[in-house]
Amino acid sequence: MFKHAVLFSVLQTAARSQESWLYIETHAAAGEYDLTGPQARKTGEHNDGITSLLKADSSSEAMADWLQFVRASQLSAYPGSPRIAQHCLRDRDRMIFFEKHPAEFEKLKQNIASDQRARPLKEDGYQGALKLQPRRGERLMVFLDPSYETERDMDALANWLPRALKRWPSATFLVWMPLFRDERELDFGQFVASLDYGFVAGTRWPDFSTKESALEGSAMIGLRTTPAMARPAYEIAETLEALWA
Secondary structure (H helix, E strand, O other), rough: OHHHHHHHHHHHHHOOOOOOEEEEOOOOOOOOOOOOOOOHHHHHHHHHHHHHHHHHHOHHHHHHHHEEEEEEEEHHHHHHHHHHHHHOOOOOOOEEEEEEOHHHHHHHHOOOOOOEEEEEOOOOHHHHHHOOOOOEEEEEEEEEEOOOOOOOHHHHHHOOOOHHHHOOOOOOOEEEEEEOOOOOOHHHHHHHHHHOEEEEEEEEEOOOOOOOOOEEEEEEEEEOHHHHHHHHHHHHHHHHHHOOO
């Protein structure tokens, strides 16, 4: 939820700029999710997340447009990052979504099939993205949302980011990062944030788990971002912190 709200605000800001954008996701997943389906009802995570936020009717200006977009989409088609990009970006912008999981890729392909601006690619996002280059007059933005299921996921991102920063000197990067109870991400997050200028915004929710591996928060790291992109991210974090306090 936090990452989607911040991504929405950053893409809105990008779409108000003069530049055309090439937007890339290395781990796009399905594009949208049914929060009323059996799997979502089993975990019930959305009840403490987006559902509670919609009921709270937050007055945060930074979140208003995103919440309106979610309400219009309804929880049966909760919009993931590809849907957010489709909504925020303009006709002249391009989108490339990488997803190598077969089932998720088929859903993604179906969800964005009607959008001529968007191209889904069934391959490793890290390898595939580095083959790409913006066209003349385009700015590049890359959103990274890996699974972080193992330490290898962190290592892969840590190895990839310096290469990408060197290949695309003027690109903007957004890195979603889970916050664990045991703080396993701390050193890694500090390393990522140190790679270039930008912002780090995050929020933690009430922790009801006794497991050291429990997820207890969410953060977004923006590299080579503008102050206009950073300000809403901080406001969103503060709004959610107040909601969960």
